[in-house]
């Protein structure tokens with residue numbers, strides 16, 4: 692995250708840190724006791740689920756402690772249209788955590804799911820939402836950071852589709868935020884949330900997906916538009932997930 696601040700512990704309790712075998716890393720968002728939403732492009736090269744660790748309640752990158760819980764992965768579910776040839780199209784994946792003693796996540800002050808929006812939920816252009824993650828703080832960085840957060844404004848779709856911005860690379864299943872540089876997602880933030888709040892309730896509105904560089908003027912971050920996938924998400928996670936107790 693560029694231009695952000697260190698997040699206070701417990702302020703983004705849905706953040707998941709996802710470690711692959713070979714030092715690869717992505718973020719994700721907890722949406723129910725057993726399910727994480729992330730970016731599909733992080734996963735298609737990693738078919739070996741046994742090599743993944745999902746850490747919840749984490750603050751420092753790769754730092755576990757009394758507030759963190761670590762899970763294995765039971766399955767990935769990609770949209771059926773997903774293709775590795777176009778990895779930023781349909782860039783969403785559902786990750787089911789392995790149960791431990793018959794359950795996945797127990798809520799704690801540091802671990803709790805975000806709300807999924809309804810299909811009809813919209814936040815207006817210009818609305819200020821929050822991105823968070825352990826990614827680079829500058830495009831030229833070489834290491835991940837402690838959990839950062841930053842505010843980014845939603846950008847009108849027609850602006851993001853201008854030829855000098857991203858043209859037709861931005862589809863109806865994507866949206867853009869943070870046009871004016873400074874605050875942006877960067878490498879290692881992929882898969883994490885664009886959270887938009889209404890009346891103090893945060894909703895998973897976007898998934899950090901791609902962008903040209905980080906914080907470049909006129910090159911906003913591009914996010915998977917979660918409301919377009921709500922029916923699919925519910926069809927996958929509702930039958931099997933269990934309510935928190």
Ligand code: 4AZ
Pocket residue numbers: 875876877878879880881899900901902903904905906911912913
């Ligand atoms: C990445 O490599 C990445 N500025 C994610 C988001 C953005 C750039 C790169 C958007 O994960």
